Amino acid sequence: MLSTNNLQYSYDGKAALRFPDIRCGKGEHWLLLGQSGCGKTTLLHLLGGLLTPKQGTVTVGDTALNSLSSSKLDKFRGKKIGIIFQMPHFVRSLTVGENLALAQRLAGVPTDKNRIEHLLDRLGIADKIRVKTDELSQGERQRAAIARALVNQPEIILADEPTSALDDGNTAEVVRLLEDTASEVNATLLVVTHDGRLKEKFAKRINL
Amino acid sequence: MLKLSWKNLVNKPLNMALSLILFALGVGLISLLLNLNHQIEQTFNKNLAGVDLVIGAKGSPLQLILCAMYHVDNPTGNISLEQSRAFLNPKHPLVSQAVPLSLGDSYRNYRIVGTTYDMLQFYGASLAEGQLWANPMDATIGAAVADALHLHVGDTFKSSHGLVEGIEEHEHDFTVKGILKPTGSVIDQLILTVTESIWESHEHQGTVDDGGLAMDGGHEGHEHKKVSPVTYDSLTIRQLAEQQRLELMEKTDQDITAILIKFRSRTNIQALNMGRNINENTELMAASPPNEIARLQTNLGLGTDVLKLMAWVIVVVSGLSIFISLYSSLRDRRYELALMRVMGGSPGTLFQLILLEGLLLAVLGYVLGIVLSHLSLGFLAGFMKNTYRYSLTGWQFLPEEIWLLGGALVVGFVAALIPALQAKRTDISETLARG
Numbered sequence: 001m002l003s004t005n006n007l008q009y010s011y012d013g014k015a016a017l018r019f020p021d022i023r024c025g026k027g028e029h030w031l032l033l034g035q036s037g038c039g040k041t042t043l044l045h046l047l048g049g050l051l052t053p054k055q056g057t058v059t060v061g062d063t064a065l066n067s068l069s070s071s072k073l074d075k076f077r078g079k080k081i082g083i084i085f086q087m088p089h090f091v092r093s094l095t096v097g098e099n100l101a102l103a104q105r106l107a108g109v110p111t112d113k114n115r116i117e118h119l120l121d122r123l124g125i126a127d128k129i130r131v132k133t134d135e136l137s138q139g140e141r142q143r144a145a146i147a148r149a150l151v152n153q154p155e156i157i158l159a160d161e162p163t164s165a166l167d168d169g170n171t172a173e174v175v176r177l178l179e180d181t182a183s184e185v186n187a188t189l190l191v192v193t194h195d196g197r198l199k200e201k202f203a204k205r206i207n208l
Numbered sequence: 209m210l211k212l213s214w215k216n217l218v219n220k221p222l223n224m225a226l227s228l229i230l231f232a233l234g235v236g237l238i239s240l241l242l243n244l245n246h247q248i249e250q251t252f253n254k255n256l257a258g259v260d261l262v263i264g265a266k267g268s269p270l271q272l273i274l275c276a277m278y279h280v281d282n283p284t285g286n287i288s289l290e291q292s293r294a295f296l297n298p299k300h301p302l303v304s305q306a307v308p309l310s311l312g313d314s315y316r317n318y319r320i321v322g323t324t325y326d327m328l329q330f331y332g333a334s335l336a337e338g339q340l341w342a343n344p345m346d347a348t349i350g351a352a353v354a355d356a357l358h359l360h361v362g363d364t365f366k367s368s369h370g371l372v373e374g375i376e377e378h379e380h381d382f383t384v385k386g387i388l389k390p391t392g393s394v395i396d397q398l399i400l401t402v403t404e405s406i407w408e409s410h411e412h413q414g415t416v417d418d419g420g421l422a423m424d425g426g427h428e429g430h431e432h433k434k435v436s437p438v439t440y441d442s443l444t445i446r447q448l449a450e451q452q453r454l455e456l457m458e459k460t461d462q463d464i465t466a467i468l469i470k471f472r473s474r475t476n477i478q479a480l481n482m483g484r485n486i487n488e489n490t491e492l493m494a495a496s497p498p499n500e501i502a503r504l505q506t507n508l509g510l511g512t513d514v515l516k517l518m519a520w521v522i523v524v525v526s527g528l529s530i531f532i533s534l535y536s537s538l539r540d541r542r543y544e545l546a547l548m549r550v551m552g553g554s555p556g557t558l559f560q561l562i563l564l565e566g567l568l569l570a571v572l573g574y575v576l577g578i579v580l581s582h583l584s585l586g587f588l589a590g591f592m593k594n595t596y597r598y599s600l601t602g603w604q605f606l607p608e609e610i611w612l613l614g615g616a617l618v619v620g621f622v623a624a625l626i627p628a629l630q631a632k633r634t635d636i637s638e639t640l641a642r643g
Binding site for chain 1: 212215216218219541543544547548549550551552553554555556557636637640641
């Protein structure tokens with residue numbers, strides 16, 4: 001479902017980062033462990049098509065990302081790849097519900113109110129649908145971010161340090177929700193983290 | 209997309225308000241100037257009424273014209289009929305029509321004008337109801353006067369001395385004999401009567417006024433023929449007017465304020481030189497309305513040009529403020545924009561979003577400015593009506609205002625262009641990595 005081949009990336013004037021080849025099957029949940037500074041976020045951006053690799057390929061399903069034009073890639077990402085970032089950000093002028101609707105609109109998917117309500121309900125923040133994102137607590141924001149990543153029923157969910165800002169209780173809860181909702185749409189989940197607390201929760205691990 | 213742009217703007221109400229107010233101010237000022245210019249010009253031109261020459265006492269020619277034709281300024285003084293009777297003669301070789309005017313009294317700020325029926329022909333006025341003035345103390349009033357003062361045929365009123373309200377009243381009552389149809393010209397704002405009414409009230413008052421009519425102290429109360437009241441009849445009106453003028457010519461010991469003159473032929477050299485002849489060879493002054501008004505408009509025009517330039521400067525500054533507020537909001541929203549890319553938006557989407565925000569501000573500013581300008585025009589109209597008895601309207605829109613919208617859109621577009629390009633070039637990976 002998600003595979004890389006001989007992936008390399010280098011920032012200007014720095015030594016090239018080489019990444020091990022990844023093969024994740026459909027519906028599998030993976031943990032990618034690595035210390036800070038080893039290129040975790042770079043790898044995640046490469047996988048999400050936010051960065052173009054200097055060498056190698058990323059393949060999502062049957063599609064090689066580097067074969068897509070820039071705007072096709074944007075749409076592809078919006079539809080097929082859900083990304084959750086370390087710090088959950090939103091379009092601040094919009095409410096939680098509107099942010100999710102925007103994610104549908106931008107991906108070129110018709111607005112599906114039921115899907116939005118179902119997701120927020122599933123994540124336990126149904127009552128926040130009409131609340132501006134600035135007014136949410138940290139845990140609520142992370143859940144809203146998960147909802148946004150999942151709203152278009154993506155085939156792949158990438159999560160970048162989704163729990164680093166959360167306490168133990170919230171961490172366990174967020175991981176559970178991530179796994180549950182990913183399973184619900186049979187999406188491939190890849191969590192990138194240095195957070196040792198997550199180690200025992202995932203059977204499939206890659207070490208960077 | 210438009211909705212998102214709008215929500216982004218509303219999310220920063222202070223920034224938005226600042227840009228909006230500046231923009232509206234600029235647009236409003238330009239629109240106000242355009243409208244004022246246009247309407248004043250229109251009013252002036254309508255009231256030119258084909259008058260070729262105004263004859264009055266020596267003084268400022270512009271003042272004479274403003275007083276005798278637009279009824280806004282004070283008279284330059286009086287002229288005796290002895291000196292001026294020749295111009296009233298229906299057989300004058302150069303003059304096809306002449307309107308004698310006697311000013312000096314008013315009723316609740318509306319001027320009472322002693323004149324002949326020539327006045328009606330000059331301004332193309334006709335009766336709406338009642339009759340024309342025929343005897344002293346008869347009044348036929350303009351439509352706007354009737355409207356504003358709620359006067360009806362048969363009502364009576366006391367005139368007051370002078371052209372503004374508040375000075376002592378004359379003891380005689382005027383009776384409203386008729387009301388004119390609205391013409392859109394200055395005659396709507398006047399109370400018309402026979403010249404004798406003015407003399408009479410001043411005679412009984414026993415005062416001599418400097419601005420209005422001076423009384424000939426030795427004059428004895430004259431006999432009034434009881435002329436039967438006349439209703440409007442376009443065929444005989446000219447004859448009656450000429451008769452009135454001939455009668456007036458007999459009263460050589462009396463004064464009037466001014467005479468409006470139409471030439472028989474505007475290309476006649478003698479007619480064209482008449483004004484200069486009068487100014488050089490008599491104690492009278494002749495002023496040419498088209499010349500004076502043109503001069504006035506050039507002077508006013510210069511002022512409005514400077515103001516218009518200033519207004520454009522305001523618009524440009526407001527464009528700059530739109531630019532700055534969009535640009536600084538970009539920094540706050542970098543992450544948001546990158547996020548929109550992650551969610552499937554293309555660089556073009558971001559470009560559109562920011563551009564729309566600029567254009568939206570410009571359109572809103574434009575609408576607000578136009579509303580502001582027309583509201584203040586309406587307000588000004590009320591003010592002008594009270595002080596100058598001129599009617600402006602806030603509800604006339606000019607084709608130039610469409611151009612103004614074009615200008616506003618260009619300013620909005622240019623102001624938003626650089627921020628929009630910047631948004632388009634957002635490096636998503638770098639922005640997101642920095643969090």
